[in-house]
Amino acid sequence: MQDTSAPIDTDLSGLDKAEWLTRLADTAEARGHFQPLGRKHAAAFIDAGSTLLVSFESIQGIRALSDAARPIGWQMVDTNGWSSLTLISEGDTWFRDPKVYGYFDALIDDGFFDDFDTILFYGAGPCGYAAAAFSVAAPGAKVLSIQPQATLDPRVTEWDERFTHMRRTSFTDRYGYAPDMLDAAACAYVIYDPQVELDAMHAALFTRRNVDKYRLRFMGSAIQSELIEMGLLIPLLSAAADGTLDTQGFAQLMRARRDHPPYLRAVLAHVDHHDRPGLAAMICRNVLARLDNAPRFARRLKALERESRDDNAGISTDGA
Known part of the structure; x- marks a missing residue:
């Protein structure tokens, strides 16, 4: 496995979407690989260190949340020397696509995940669902999921009317029910605001022996954005990966809210x-x-x- 700590100096801000995708793909190809996965998904891998962040992000989220319009995983390459595998979606898809399933199947068959000492899956909202669901591809991995949905199968979550347009999408085939997909994880962390009732109801479905749930009252329905603004997402990812994230450490980090x-x-x-x-x-x-x-x-x-x-x-x- 290639090991380089060179930072990614690509600034993707100010580009239209087509040029942005081209520059992102070129950067990934130079340091790892880039693979389109149908019309709405792609995978970008940066080969760096022995810790791998598998992040799920939308094009819209990447371009809005990063000043340089770069995936979160690329920040971890620069700051921590990690490797980064970013699964990218066009809009909120929950990554329910056979081509995405096939990509993870191929990674498993190739022994891709065996090359890393530590693996952390990460996402927020629909991407948080995907982080939990696809973590089963790398048994022993860790998962950090912010405001995830457990499933959008109406037979289970008919009470969630925010995403009714997804009710014809299958959440019962492969990589389907996210809480069950966490059974093989070393540990998982679910972060949510208990006052956002529907998020809290989904979080309840993640109650498992290997899942720790952390409540962030008064942080609303865009917790990832708030954590980025406070400079807390990178420390959270680091703590989740190295196994030091616990109740006391989480509370200490979140004291930054007092100035937010x-x-x-x-x-x-x-x-x-x-x-x-x-x-x-x-x-x-x-x-x-x-x-x-x-x-x-x-x-x-x-x-x-x-x-x-x-x-x-x-x-x-x-x-x-």
Whole structure:
């Protein structure tokens, strides 16, 4: 196996989709291989180190979430010296395609996964489903899945009406029910926001002896984007791969949310929804004491203080 720690210096930003695909394919071919898998899927492999990240990503996600419009796995090549196998989809397909199944079958037959000491499957949402489902191709691998669906088979998850357009797609043939496909994994981590009810219901289906589930309240329905913005996705991937991700370590990493305005706004909105002005004022004061630029919290604190003065004035008048 080729082993090179040279960084991938390709910047794919600002390209139209056709040119982007061409440049991505050329880069992968120079360092490993690139293989189209029908009309909606492709695989790009970068051969670097003995740890392999198998990531599932959509073209739209790659181009939106990376400043250089590069797959997440390529960041791990640069920062950690890992190898990267990126399965790419055109839109959200859940990778339910016989050509994708055949690609993994070929990797198994070729002993591809035997060349690596550590293998981590990763994805979020529909790609999180795929990371869990296809991990069975590499027994002993680890899996990090953010907000995954367990299946979209309506006989199991008829309560999830977000993806009704996928109900004619088979989730009962090969690589089908994602929680069952984790049986051969060394361990798996499922991350979700329990307040996103449908995500929490899918997460419940992943309850297995080798699955740890981590709850991220107030992080909403785009957790991967928030983790990237906070600079936490790369450390999470590293911890998942080296076996150091546990409850305490996860909690320590997530303390970064205390400085993340979208999270703080979600907490404040939750407190306001439950009509707890005293607690809301405490949150605003805490944020303003720690962050230099938090105008929304300053405005909310002024409104709360004004409401408090008006209430006290009313009590005083009534008492007179």
